Amino acid sequence: MRKTSETRVTATATTASLRSCLTLIFAIDLFEQNAHSALYAEIERNSDARPLPRLASASVRSNNTIELAGVTKRFVTPAGSSYTALRDVTLTVEPGQFCAVVGPTGCGKSTTLTMVAGLDSPSEGTVRVGGRPVDGIADGTSFMFQADALLPWKTVLGNVAMGPLFHGVPRKTALTQAREWLRVVGLSGFEDHHPHQLSGGMRKRVALAAALINEPSVLLMDEPFGALDVQTKAIMSNELLTLWDQSRPSVIFVTHDLEEAIALADRVIVLTAGPGTVKAIYDIDLPRPRGSVQEIRFGKRFGELHEQVWQSLRDEVTRAYARTGGAPGAPGAPASSALPAITEGARS
């Protein structure tokens, strides 16, 4: 094992130019020291200068409305009883719209995505993409999971090239496309690395490239940046917005981070505590392009929107918390019996 890894490093060093080697060391260094500002500036600069390899045809784009009508999803628990995860969810994502779904833990956010993706089917109601009912996995849909879904035994290049290869694109073309996409997400020079050799943020870039290489008209994201630190998350969010703006797929972005949702989305949907149903829909009228996700949140309008949505979300969060915390207290007084001292302290 040692020997092979060493040989690989040597091979990379000899084939790659000195510059890319330095970039590699520099990048790892930056990630480890968390010198985010320098990296941030670097990526900001690069992302503007990196055009997409090619844009998908307009015909694909025009037909990507996502509609959920009266969708209910029930699961059978191991004990044999029925558990309702989603109840009567109706929502529409317009073509090319960036839609964020927020809600407390366990409200069925991820279940919604799996049904749009065709991994699962609703117990009642219909899910339509581009006017057609979803019955199984459809072409043109990409999914970014919360955890890494990269194959650890494939190189970065191999992981990104999977999409085209599965669609019958010749190997050489697929690898060229994958290289292009790695350049787009700023990972040139890392083609021959394995996922475990990359930082969390870099792995997310690989996953993003792997999801976008298929030129999806529908992009589903399940808390994709949930495991990242705050700075890396901001960088990735900016990257995502830039890439989304260039090909404009319809996006459903599931998150528990309200600021992230408002900063990214055109529309924020608040789900109730489980069983999840649509509580409120907010259209986010912040102008696009949004610019830096980190700075947008200091704006006045952002604050107002945040206030509004949070009002709606707060009740659901406390209700969900009371339920999971096992406190018998009424909604709005979370865990009051469990933590009397703290509650009392806060009131006085």
Added chain:
Amino acid sequence: MTASATAPAPAAQAASTRKVRPLSRRRLLVHAAQLGTLIFIVGGWQLFTSWKIVDPFFFGQPSGIVAKLWFWINHGTAYGSLGSQVWVTMKEALLGFLFGTLSGIIVGVLLGQVRFLSDVLSPYIKAANALPRIVLGSIFVVWLGLGTSSKVLLAAVLVFFVVFFNAFQGVREVDDQLIANVRILGASRWDVVRNVVIPSALTWIIASLHVAFGFSIIGAIVGEFLGAQQGLGLIISTAQNNFDPDGVFAAMVLIAVIALTAEWLIGLLERSLLSWRPQTAAQARAV
């Protein structure tokens, strides 16, 4: 994030350490202790038998074993040259290992993938696994005669179950999310098996190969015991009938050499097939 960011560090560290100190003090000490253990056991054996505390007639003697080996090398065995005997046994073990491993992987992956098949067949497989399959050797000799094929079959049957159970378990342990991901990327069922299921199960399968090769040697030797015209098993059985413990032990030494060589080769295979795996901290220290 923290864990992943530090992941490349141990490998780099280990590589630099190796350049500075090619053979560490600790490693030297381990080798010295290993040599000491060998001298202690073999020397003790030799002394005890020379002093007649232990009867060399029953227990053999290291010097006698070496003499026996030397005799075989120079004058051949009763059934032909020593090299041909070793080759016959090795051939039987290797072929049995090959067939057993391949069929184990194929059936294991198939049953792991097709739920219906595994539900139907699982009681039979469990029953077959619980039986002392070594007894099948007698039937194979009847079926296939005294040649190599009956030994190959016995070795393959023994190997099959070890590899099969690991392959089956490995397939069952595949991360559902990885499968969901490649399916959304457009993978067909065969794409999923080739790109996700088999590589994922390979960790399990390869772990079983070490045990499996041991079984293939057992299969070959026992097969020769039960009836053969050539091979190390036959030599052992003849030595046993002639009250010649030195002969038995000499053949055992040869088998040990074969097994260690095979173990080393499997280790190489393991390292090249699983090179994608992150190096653990323990590995980095040990090497």
